[in-house]
Amino acid sequence: MRLVAAAAGLVGALALTACSGGSGGSSATPSATSSAAATATAGSGSSTASSDALQGSWITTSGGKIVALVVTGKEAGLFETGGSVCSGTAGEEAGMRMIHLTCTDGSKDRVTGMVDSVSKSGMKVTWSGKSGEETYTKAEGGKLPSGLPTAGLGQ
Numbered sequence: 001m002r003l004v005a006a007a008a009g010l011v012g013a014l015a016l017t018a019c020s021g022g023s024g025g026s027s028a029t030p031s032a033t034s035s036a037a038a039t040a041t042a043g044s045g046s047s048t049a050s051s052d053a054l055q056g057s058w059i060t061t062s063g064g065k066i067v068a069l070v071v072t073g074k075e076a077g078l079f080e081t082g083g084s085v086c087s088g089t090a091g092e093e094a095g096m097r098m099i100h101l102t103c104t105d106g107s108k109d110r111v112t113g114m115v116d117s118v119s120k121s122g123m124k125v126t127w128s129g130k131s132g133e134e135t136y137t138k139a140e141g142g143k144l145p146s147g148l149p150t151a152g153l154g155q
Contacts, residue, residue: 052096054090054120058136069099069125069136076101078110086110099125 058069063082076090076099088101097115109129114132116124123136 008037027108036102038096054099054115057125057139059139060134062131062134067134068139078103083107084109 034119043098054071055073058071058072060067060069062080065083067081068079070077070079071090074091076088078084078086078101084103084107086101086107088099090099091097097105097118099110099113099115101110101113103110107129109131110127112128113125116126118124121138123138124133125136126133
């Protein structure tokens with residue numbers, strides 16, 4: 001249960017850091033997300049135009065961990081509880097919606113992703129790495145989406 005609460009806090013922090021503009025204030029959480037956001041422009045991809053449909057915070061579970069994907073403008077960040085922190089770009093590229101990430105730990109699980117489908121509430125991404133196909137649910141208001149599988153997250 002603590003992991004789910006921590007993930008909810010992570011999503012809240014991501015939602016706050018995804019907003020444009022600065023506040024001048026500080027907290028303990030932004031330091032981890034700020035370093036990822038600062039490197040977002042140094043991503044490995046070359047997406048040329050932002051895609052409004054991709055904007056927002058998206059959540060899924062993988063291997064018993066919560067994965068948060070945040071897209072703001074052409075920048076993308078991915079955070080896996082207890083795992084990778086990745087940054088890069090997301091947008092339209094040759095008529096396709098693509099996500100290109102570089103992870104601080106060198107992980108290649110989610111380097112290049114093609115968005116197969118996206119709606120107001122869900123997004124399906126096929127990653128070139130071992131993560132393969134993942135279905136994300138949109139997180140609204142910094143809260144975990146309802147119906148998110150949580151089995152095994154407290155272990």
